[in-house]
Amino acid sequence: MSEENNNLGDDIKKGAEEAAETVKDAANDFADGAKEVLNDVSGENKKMLAGILGILLGSFGIHKFILGYTKEGIIQIVITFVTCGAAGIVGLIEGIIYLTKSDEEFYQTYQVGKKPWF
Numbered sequence: 564m565s566e567e568n569n570n571l572g573d574d575i576k577k578g579a580e581e582a583a584e585t586v587k588d589a590a591n592d593f594a595d596g597a598k599e600v601l602n603d604v605s606g607e608n609k610k611m612l613a614g615i616l617g618i619l620l621g622s623f624g625i626h627k628f629i630l631g632y633t634k635e636g637i638i639q640i641v642i643t644f645v646t647c648g649a650a651g652i653v654g655l656i657e658g659i660i661y662l663t664k665s666d667e668e669f670y671q672t673y674q675v676g677k678k679p680w681f
Contacts (some may be wrong), residue, residue: 583641589642594633614642614661618619621645621654627679 575591609629617626642650645671657680663671 586640586644590637591633594628594636597624599668601660610661610664610666611672613673614658617654617658617661619658621656622648622651624654626654626658632677632679 613626613629615617616629620626622639622643624636624643627633627636627639639654641652661673664672
């Protein structure tokens with residue numbers, strides 16, 4: 564029976580690793596596609612787009628991808644899955660912060676200064 568439990572544990576571990584790799588690949592594919600589409604978006608439009616998407620879809624980290632923070636976007640997606648969506652509050656807060664900053668302050672902080680979180 565102990566050997567069966569070990570085999571089951573190994574199967575679960577392997578399945579979890581494969582699922583994590585699939586999520587990572589999907590996030591990278593999404594990030595690449597988003598970069599292509601959003602390369603021509605100007606600074607003010609990025610602020611508005613990132614803010615609105617942060618509020619509406621912040622748990623998926625889409626606002627991070629818009630600003631060019633691929634690694635942070637993937638982290639946001641993984642944390643959202645791990646916390647069953649509770650980490651979506653981060654995107655909501657960031658979206659509000661983006662929209663309340665002046666255009667110049669947003670540009671200096673998130674595009675020049677590359678501040679990835681809050």
